[in-house]
Amino acid sequence: MKSAALPSTRVTPASAAARRWKPSPFICGAAAVHAGAAASLVAHPGAWPWAAGSVVASHLALTAAGLWPRSALLGPNWTRLPEDAGQRIALTIDDGPDPEVTPRVLDLLDNFDARATFFCIGDRAQRYPHLVEAIVARGHAVENHSQRHRHTFSLSGPLVMKREIEAAQRTLTEIAGTAPRFFRAPAGLRNPFLEPVLCGLGLHLASWTRRGFDTCAKDAGTVTHRLLDGLAAGDILLVHDGHAARDARGKPLVLDVLAPLLRAAAERQLQWTTLRACLDSQAGQP
Known part of the structure; x- marks a missing residue:
């Protein structure tokens, strides 16, 4: 499916309103x-x-x-959707965009009329801007996964963190046409400096409820079982379109994981949503 060009009028400021930092x-x-x-x-x-x-x-x-990605000890962390999410669950897809995998992931999502949140790396978005445009044009959300996805991110001080996140924020806003509202740290690792930086940029930290480890697993069945075992309303799931592990035939595992995952969610009457849609719902509450 060919993506439509995004109108320039969609562009919004690279940062949302700053949040007040309250030490945990x-x-x-x-x-x-x-x-x-x-x-x-x-x-x-x-x-x-x-x-x-x-x-x-x-x-x-x-x-x-x-070192505990799902910890809230250092500050707020979306590990599940808000309590008012009802029967909704969220699929988050990291490390892209990828020229081979992302278009096929988008097709699978279209087949099930599912919406997902793509945590994109700024450098890769600059390399494949048409894929970011396609993600947005097909109804999904683009969020911030840092500019370079360096695994030393969690060892950085606040100024380095801010530069890295701001660079991705500018990149993704320019290409996607709307500013990211969530940030996910590379590998989910962070330090106490991150939350004050995110507050200053108006971003929310997001991790996950369950993950499939689809960047290192050997077969799609194992990944699928990890994601489906105990799947319930409010879950945030993590898979990857970038750095995806491959099976013996060289096929990215995520492509064989998504169809049964999406089918199982439909059978359990769970509805896919994006993180920002849930944030908007919270903002609209009295």
Whole structure:
């Protein structure tokens, strides 16, 4: 299916209204540990082993929270759709666009009249802008998955994070014609600096309820089982059109996963939606 050119009038500002950053209780606790350690050193210099140990333990806890993609310890994180989502579920598709896989994924989605959220990499969007246009023209949402998808992203400071996310925000807004409203970190990994950066850019962090590990699995059946086992209303699912694993024939696994997944959702009377549609529903509530 050929995508239609998007009218220039669709272009909106690259960032939504900034959100107010409110440190999570976990972050506040870590700050309190640091303050307590500093105070103890001033009052009792000989307590430095305890002070140093508490600070190290605090940093280890913060690191562990960042290595857990579905954690909300560092700030708000969409791991499920809002409670008022009803029978809706969300399919999120990462790491694209891909010239071989993305068009075939779009065709499969069309066959089931399903809507999905594509977390696109800025560099790949610049390489294949027509695919981003096709995603939007066929009724799906384009969201921010960083400009370069570097696996060192979670080791970055706030300025580097902001530059990386802003670059993707500009790229995707220019091509898709509408600004992303969600961000997903590369590999889902992050650190405490991310949430303040996202708040400043008006973006929401999204992870997932369940994933199929379709970038490293050996067969489509295993991926499908992981996604369908316990599938329920409100779930956010993760698959990939970029970096997709391939079967013995060289076929991307995701192409053999989507049809049974979409069929099973229809049989269970679950409706596909996008993350931004759910966000809009929340905004429209009194």
